[in-house]
Amino acid sequence: MGRCILFVTTDQQRYDTLGCNGGTLSRTPVVDQLAAQGHRFERCHPSSVVCMPSRSTILTGQHPSAHGVWMNGVPLAQSAPSVAEELATAGYRTALIGKAHFEPLLDPFGLFAENRLGMTGAYSEPGPWFDGTRGPHRGFDHMELATHGAAGWLHYSKWLQQHHPEAVGMFYRVLDDDLEVSAAGGGDTGAPQAHRNEIPRDWYHTDWVADRTVAWLEALDAGEDFFCWMSFPDPHHPWDPPSSEVGRVNWRDVELPAGYVADPTDREAILAAKPSHWSRWYRGELVSNYEAPAKWVPATLTADQVREVNALNAVEVELVDEAIGRVLAAVERLGFADRTDVVLTTDHGELQGDYGLLFKGPYHTDGLLRLPLVWRPAPVAAAAPSTVTRPVGLVDLAATFLSIAGLATPSYMEGRALPSSDEDAAARGFDAAITEWDSELFGVSVHLRTVVADGWLLTRCDPSTVHEGTEGELYSLADDPLQRVNRFEDPSCATIRDALLERLAAHDVRAAQGAAAPGPLVAPV
Amino acid sequence: MATVRHHVVIDVAAADAWDLLGNPRRAAEWFPGITSCVVDGATRTVTLATGLSLPEELVTVDELQRRFQYSVKMPIVRSHLSTLDVLELDEASCCCSYAADADPAVMALVIGGAAALGLARAKSMLEGD
Numbered sequence: 001m002g003r004c005i006l007f008v009t010t011d012q013q014r015y016d017t018l019g020c021n022g023g024t025l026s027r028t029p030v031v032d033q034l035a036a037q038g039h040r041f042e043r044c045h046p047s048s049v050v051c052m053p054s055r056s057t058i059l060t061g062q063h064p065s066a067h068g069v070w071m072n073g074v075p076l077a078q079s080a081p082s083v084a085e086e087l088a089t090a091g092y093r094t095a096l097i098g099k100a101h102f103e104p105l106l107d108p109f110g111l112f113a114e115n116r117l118g119m120t121g122a123y124s125e126p127g128p129w130f131d132g133t134r135g136p137h138r139g140f141d142h143m144e145l146a147t148h149g150a151a152g153w154l155h156y157s158k159w160l161q162q163h164h165p166e167a168v169g170m171f172y173r174v175l176d177d178d179l180e181v182s183a184a185g186g187g188d189t190g191a192p193q194a195h196r197n198e199i200p201r202d203w204y205h206t207d208w209v210a211d212r213t214v215a216w217l218e219a220l221d222a223g224e225d226f227f228c229w230m231s232f233p234d235p236h237h238p239w240d241p242p243s244s245e246v247g248r249v250n251w252r253d254v255e256l257p258a259g260y261v262a263d264p265t266d267r268e269a270i271l272a273a274k275p276s277h278w279s280r281w282y283r284g285e286l287v288s289n290y291e292a293p294a295k296w297v298p299a300t301l302t303a304d305q306v307r308e309v310n311a312l313n314a315v316e317v318e319l320v321d322e323a324i325g326r327v328l329a330a331v332e333r334l335g336f337a338d339r340t341d342v343v344l345t346t347d348h349g350e351l352q353g354d355y356g357l358l359f360k361g362p363y364h365t366d367g368l369l370r371l372p373l374v375w376r377p378a379p380v381a382a383a384a385p386s387t388v389t390r391p392v393g394l395v396d397l398a399a400t401f402l403s404i405a406g407l408a409t410p411s412y413m414e415g416r417a418l419p420s421s422d423e424d425a426a427a428r429g430f431d432a433a434i435t436e437w438d439s440e441l442f443g444v445s446v447h448l449r450t451v452v453a454d455g456w457l458l459t460r461c462d463p464s465t466v467h468e469g470t471e472g473e474l475y476s477l478a479d480d481p482l483q484r485v486n487r488f489e490d491p492s493c494a495t496i497r498d499a500l501l502e503r504l505a506a507h508d509v510r511a512a513q514g515a516a517a518p519g520p521l522v523a524p525v
Numbered sequence: 526m527a528t529v530r531h532h533v534v535i536d537v538a539a540a541d542a543w544d545l546l547g548n549p550r551r552a553a554e555w556f557p558g559i560t561s562c563v564v565d566g567a568t569r570t571v572t573l574a575t576g577l578s579l580p581e582e583l584v585t586v587d588e589l590q591r592r593f594q595y596s597v598k599m600p601i602v603r604s605h606l607s608t609l610d611v612l613e614l615d616e617a618s619c620c621c622s623y624a625a626d627a628d629p630a631v632m633a634l635v636i637g638g639a640a641a642l643g644l645a646r647a648k649s650m651l652e653g654d
Contacts, residue, residue: 073634106631109558109639110574119575153575179601179631442527442630520531520645522638524631
């Protein structure tokens with residue numbers, strides 16, 4: 001018997017929403033305890049700030065420019081590398097329960113396996129593997145899938161339609177009549193994508209993901225090794241947790257987040273000092289991507305709407321924490337606890353009021369970039385708890401899982417097994433994390449490259465329909481933790497700026513083994 | 526309204542590519558997700574892998590220009606026109622272009638995106654890979 005891996009992801013969760021990271025709005029005792037027992041990372045960055053590229057990075061161990069999923073709506077190639085294939089080959093039982101999203105959700109032609117599995121009620125179908133063989137789709141011998149509501153063909157939607165059809169219409173309607181991400185407001189404040197959802201808690205997708213994970217674990221033999229990716233769709237918008245739970249956090253009592261700038265004049269001045277796409281989106285003059293409602297103008301966001309969104313988000317985070325606790329109890333009851341590593345993170349962050357903005361897009365500051373990451377090694381490993389402050393990335397997770405399983409890192413993976421401490425990180429050269437953004441949608445393109453290193457955060461705006469290619473952002477993380485003062489053009493910062501630009505240039509020309517061509521954009525998301 | 530265009534160069538004679546891509550009855554051979562299609566005069570009904578049935582109007586089937594155009598007719602699609610052109614490059618190669626114009630804009634992305642995968646499949650089929 002080897003070590004088992006329970007890999008827990010949420011969707012679109014900020015670093016500061018966990019108690020162990022200083023958050024005060026949500027109660028997250030389960031994750032806080034895991035952090036106290038294991039390694040808590042203070043600067044984990046995604047390779048992309050939207051779902052499909054970021055999740056593909058987690059699976060492949062490659063940056064988007066290598067795995068080919070350069071924006072949402074681009075499917076990960078069927079035969080792309082997969083850490084689940086590596087683990088299955090080594091004898092692991094493998095499952096992904098919850099949100100996968102390596103393939104587009106909007107799929108009327110039925111092109112993609114994730115939707116087909118839900119449609120047919122199957123949990124696996126054969127597909128081509130990266131090593132040239134065939135096996136279960138992407139290496140998971142069990143895929144039981146969900147997304148943010150009851151629409152579509154995924155397993156959760158079908159389950160709800162079959163067993164609780166009266167609840168299907170209770171969720172927020174994510175797409176409007178134009179099939180765009182809806183800007184419709186709700187809740188008490190009219191905040192976009194806020195909604196009162198009368199669904200009973202135990203029918204909600206958070207509890208469903210935990211229920212199905214427990215059921216899968218219960219079907220294992222005690223001596224088996226498993227890799228289980230439990231993937232919660234929350235706290236991604238829409239913010240529509242079960243109404244029965246909303247009273248946990250009264251939005252009227254919520255303090256405005258530190259990143260919010262209350263005075264519109266100050267806010268607009270901060271945005272004006274950033275590259276032009278920030279202000280243009282804020283004023284409703286630019287729609288560069290599908291991830292935020294196209295018809296919503298950020299400048300209309302009120303302080304009370306920020307409070308309510310943060311409150312609803314906090315409720316969703318608490319429900320996830322309790323669901324994780326329930327699954328950990330099952331791991332214990334089934335006898336896996338001593339040899340199970342638990343890794344918890346998310347795919348990207350959420351602006352959640354920073355600079356008066358919500359949702360996500362080509363806005364590379366800490367709200368979207370700085371992610372929660374906790375790794376509680378299996379108790380049998382007897383690892384010393386630690387806090388890791390050096391930069392790491394989601395690109396490092398695949399290699400970490402293989403390391404836990406005692407397997408070497410394949411040459412196609414660009415990440416490395418996570419460090420267990422700052423000393424380990426320093427010895428192994430963990431000193432930077434890189435995030436990419438590429439989007440081309442209806443005549444609007446944006447291309448960004450971002451690096452965090454040496455206590456600085458730099459973004460380079462490459463030529464696009466929005467940027468000339470000379471713009472950028474540079475922030476001192478120590479002096480300016482909310483990234484309000486853009487020092488890209490500050491002569492006194494030229495040395496650090498040029499050094500960070502050199503790091504990005506090296507990333508641009510790196511030789512990524514097994515790199516795929518950029519895939520086709522076939523759907524909005 | 527939005528427009529999306531994809532193209533592929535195929536190393537076969539334009540006439541051979543047109544035989545496949547310009548024949549409304551052969552869509553299921555190359556367009557992914559179409560499981561069957563029935564042509565009745567100027568109307569084609571395609572059935573998708575999801576079970577959806579799409580009625581379409583055949584707007585243009587022009588063998589001389591090698592241009593095929595059709596329009597999906599269903600309530601959720603306020604307007605749509607797809608245009609497939611096969612352009613001869615030389616005796617042994619051609620450029621096949623597929624453009625989707627649609628309202629809502631998302632439909633242009635979805636129909637055009639599926640067509641992009643279809644063009645890649647057609648290239649593979651016709652070049653014998």
